[in-house]
Amino acid sequence: MIHPTALVDASARLADDVEVGPFSVIGPDVTIGAGSVIGPHVVIKGPTTLGERTRIFQFASVGEDCQDKKYAGEPTRLVMGDDNVIREGVTLHRGTVQDRGETTIGSRNLLMAYVHVGHDCIIGDDCILANQVTLAGHVTLGDFAIIGGLSAVHQFCHFGEHAMAGGGAIITKDTPAFIMITGNPAQAHGLNAIGLKRRGFSREAIKELNESYKLVYRQGLTVEQALGTMRERYTTAEVERFAASIECSTRGIVR
Structure with missing residues (x-):
């Protein structure tokens, strides 16, 4: 199940049926749940915990040190739930001790190509982040949030449950639950009724x-x-x- 060209640290804890593709690197303090498929050329750095049936596509970087200049190598975490799909080129960073020390991603989320999730973010369940969405540090997304491609969310913003942002939105304030927003700067455009x-x-x-x-x-x-x-x-x-x-x-x- 593990390709001979993959590098898996001896201390990594992988369920027996986890598949790891060619040239992927899985470091120490990484746990991967049953039924997961790690594609080729993926890098996973710990401490990171991935739930069951995780699917990660090529060239993703998961659990890397954050880009916060205050980060000094502390053992912070990335924790993900079950049934998440992480597409090509996605970058997911661990937390910082100045916040919760953990980046948390729930279950059944779809992160499309080249999404970035910064340190200390909290993503709920059943969210969709389209291509090249960028979440700065400390962002919180509620369940069933949908963010259109090429959108960016400012640090410390909250994006409410069942809310939706159109493509290219620049979000610098909090988005209440259940509404639709779009634009630069983002503005409200009604209830997400559909x-x-x-x-x-x-x-x-x-x-x-x-x-x-x-x-x-x-x-x-x-x-x-x-x-x-x-x-x-x-x-x-x-x-x-x-x-x-x-x-x-x-x-x-x-x-």
Whole structure:
């Protein structure tokens, strides 16, 4: 299962059925779960833990030292869940001790070609990052986030669950859950209604989210006024999640 030209450190822990392609390098303190396939010319550096059924394509660099100048060789980590697909040329960096010490990627994510995930990022489950998306350090993505190709996310930004960014977006502020954004600088362009329908959200939830979106973005209210009004009018859990994603913002929200 391991090609004879691959270099696998003796301390790496690979499940018995892991496949490793030609000329790949797997260093010490690397754990790879069952059913995983590591393609040719992949470099994986530890401490890194990859879950089951991970698929990594050629020329990816996984678990490398971060590009933060404060990093001084501390033993930080990269941890990934199950069923992730990492396409060609992707770069995933470990964390820093100035933050959590860990870059965390959930399960069932698709990272397309040449995506970069910087140090201390947190990516939820079921996210899609299209070609050449760049996440600076300390970025957080909620579950089912979708970011279009050639987009960039500024450090410390939060990108909410079920939100979607169009291609080429430059995102320097926090993106609330459930909305669509695009542009440079990114601006809000409505609720991600089609995505929510595809994922089985009820008509009532989508209706209330759409009306809540209008309170924040169309009525000329302050954020505090909009949040107060939506909580008075609506009771669905989805509206509360939308409101909470705005309240937790530390950089201000995309408007």
